[in-house]
Amino acid sequence: MSVEGKSEKPVELDDVLHKFSVTQKYYVGFGILLSIAFATNSFTCTHFVFAADYVQYKCHNSIGQCNKNSPANVTFEHQFDQQCYARVPLDEAATCLEVNQSKLVPCNDWVYENPDSFVGEFQLACQEWKRTLVGTMHSFGYMLGLLIVGPISDRIGRKKALIMTGVLGGVLGLARSFATNYWLYIVLEMAEAAIGDICSPAFMLGIEIVSARDRAKFFMVTQLGYPIGGLSLVLFAWLFPYFRTFLRVIYAPSLLFILYAYLIDESPRWLLTKGRKDEAVKILENAAKTNNIVLEKSLLENLTCEKEDKTAEIGYVALLKSTFASRVLLQRFLICVVWWSTCTFVSYGLAINSVLWGGNKYMNYAFMTMIDIPASFVMGFVLIKFKRKKPLIVAFSCAGLFLLMQPFLPLDMTWLSIVFFLVGKFMTSIFFNITYVFTSELFPTYTRNSMHALCSSLGRIGSILAPQTPLLMTYWVGLPSILFGSASLIAAIVTLFVPDTADDSLPDTVHQAEFVGIKMDEKKKTMKS
Template sequence: MTVVTSTEKKILELDDILVKFSLFGKYYVQSTVVILLAYMSNSIYCANFVFVAEEVSYSQIRNLNNASHRCTKWVYDNPHSLVAEYDLACQDWKRTLVGTVHSFGYMIGLLIIGPLSDRLGRKKVIVITGVVGGVLGMARSFSPWYWLFIALEFLEAALGDICSPIFMLTMEMVANNKRLIYQMICGFGFSIGGIGLPLFAWLFPYWRHLLRVLYTPALLFFLYLLLLDESPRWLLSKGKKDEAVQIIQKIAKTNKVKIDKAVLDKLSCEENIKEATFPELLKSTFTSVALLRRFFICLTWWTTSTFVNYGLMINSVSLQGNKYLNFALINMVDFPGNLITTFLMIRFKRKIPLIFTFVFTAILCLSQPFVPRDLPWLSIFLYVMGKFVSSSYFAITYIFTSELFPTYTRNSMHALCSSLGRIGSILAPQTPLLMHYWPGLPSLVFGGTSLLAGMATLFVPDTADTSLPDNVKQAELLGSRNKEKGIE
């Protein structure tokens, strides 16, 4: 049994205690399984429209007895598809609108979920969003009308985003020197979900049945009230030291680590906390020129990441070959991508890997349209590699953004950047329409935006090997050699 005893320091930061807990201890192993399931569900819910609202061929039946020979009926290759049941022939924009509305709902929802998570806590919002998302997703499968389906799609995305609060909990529940490894492990949930989705779509081709199979398990997210603990870091930022100490003691007991009571007594905690509104939180952050500049750079990262990643994923079903295998392959590359990204961030911190992955993705995407047509394997290889590298900069963006802002506004700022950046995922479902003008046009657009984001990264500090800042001044000093942790 490991024993943690008191030190000479008058004040101890949370990281001084969390660093004593092994990620492979019983507590974190159990938490990892629970977090993986949440990430899997988010990955599936954000992309199921690719199969639910897939493109279906159709033809006309004309009444030869009618002098005008007007079309009297549409015949669909798959009469049980969403396109057929809602009779969307010659209205392809209504089909692609499903993905766009989901992304727009996600964008609006982040403005609600992020601040709610900072105010109510990570755990409560995880449970609320998980269950509400499941209910709305199930309801969507019973919709008899197209516009009701669209409305439910929007509400599910807006109110059922479990990813934002669970990601923040993941970042805050471990010591700063273990954030990368733990996030890498939990991040595999996204890849597992991405591979599982085409499997479910293949097994349950009828879109209504598919939605019911995917969303029914989400109703069990209420069990997370028992399976998850609140973020100790969030509790301390709210002045709730006793509750934070109880969770730390639970972690210690489960992992068989004994902590001296004197150590917990010295734990740093915010005092005289005054609950601020969302506008007040934004004002406290944006009055800092340094943080305002970081916000706009993060916004560029997020717009590019969502646009390119979702765009490449959506267009993958148009590649030669089996659409289910292509989709799975595109998501399968995230496994090695996750490992390589973590290695790059450990070895080269945050800034250099992010610039490299943005630029490398730009090169791959800009090259792909010019591959000779008699070399389809090379075109697919460049496409898959583009998705592989772009998933890396999306992962870095997630972590980098959360490390640039203080604890009491971290989820709000992370959610705001992610929300406004969803303009990229709103536009992404429309990129297949660009192929009507030139098949290589989407890839050129993806490459150009990646290059722009890489250039913007030059103007932010690196956050590797530093504790998460708790207030604005600590955040401003990130990257400064004379940074003093605890400055008020």
């Protein structure tokens, strides 16, 4: 099939990308490879929920005292009679003491429900803070890593950054599975989160490889890798309960990302901003050949991309300064930080508080993950039908209202409380995904990944604060939900001050970014003034 495309005028990249469709062979294969990358990222983001799982433990001496006349086949849960701790409240402090000559003294000999667990092998009895520190350090490492991976992706390219982070993440994850020292494990946990985040460059590659028309569709399909990865994580955790084997199973496949050097292409948009037009044209020609399309030479010869003067010679800090020098982009940056802080705070907060359901941990996690599947399809539909701004405002507002109302529901209607919780989680998945896309469309190509990473990194303060929200329940059980709902409504309000970017090509420079989402008549008036 032949595609006509004569033009003597400069041709924008989106004009060429419009010749393709995401249902064609090239994009189907590309989408599958990106989905695999997102699935592995889903493994690494929350693996510690199962790897550093809580296990029961009791003082060895107390077992003997409590069970002098107990049957030999007594279970672990029944071995520890409550009367052993009658002198003190039955909490962690009581568990950490033993009865010695009618006195309570610190215990130094422990028996674990599962000796081969993370808590058992590293002897973390009565040091619950060390177990929870794993997740905290992962979030902290991820926050720092975004400031590293983003600039690297803008400097060396999306493809190289994807391969580098994928392979390094696999190496560090496997190394952690052999750690014999707790603090070495923690250091490797933070390092892997910092330089093994494949999501950022993979996301940018997926956004820049398609036209504005197909951006929402392609993002919706590739993001299905996250729930698929989450369900696979549950399966692996169930099949391989020993935490070292579990880590090796989920991290070993990441070493295969070295093959992506031959399986995926670089972002043509990034290549054009770096003045590497020949390479960009070659990628477009190969894509056309794969899809049985013939692009006219004149179309590719006139391909252009406005770029900043001497960007290759300017340092990273100077590039960011030139972006922040624009009051318009600075305002958008601050709004994006509010978005990301809300997304991470509410999303992680709801996930953490969901464990209060009780029951089977694997089923609970799988159920929460499955909500993301219909949310991805709904998100894709609304982005195509209603653009960006209105869906984001509605998602933030609905989540806020449902979460604010939840604490005031009748106590005897537990099912209704769960429904409100799930609706809130559903809306959270939608506004988190929209935030990913919206943020990338507000900033220029030459600092897009850096700005996206910076917004996400600063927003990770929400994921750091979220684990502390269950402590607020001691004052009032509904306080965490009130905070989640209030944060969502604030995010909805600030969204009113950004333009809708759905119909515009991705901006390549600060000048283009300032006018993205603004109607042509308004652009002309602004430029004249």
